[in-house]
Amino acid sequence: MLKVYSLVQSHLAALRRDEKGVTALEYGVIAAVVIVIGLATFLTIGETLDGVFTEVNTALQDNSGSGGGGGGGS
Secondary structure: OHHHHHHHHHHHHHHHHOOHHHHHHHHHHHHHHHHHHHHHHHHHHHHHHHHHHHHHHHHHHHHHOOOOOOOOOO
């Protein structure tokens, strides 16, 4: 029984020294932060662009009814 306990203890000590899992976890956290910041940025830009396109659409509709004709050839 002491041999099994010693074997388990040595494996646990090796796991504590192993930093590969920690590095992978850190990369996962960094990736999650980048994704959240990206989504927030895209949502903000999307709302701004929606307002810009709405203004352009309204301006185009207002100008199309004014009868400018636009061909103006000689």
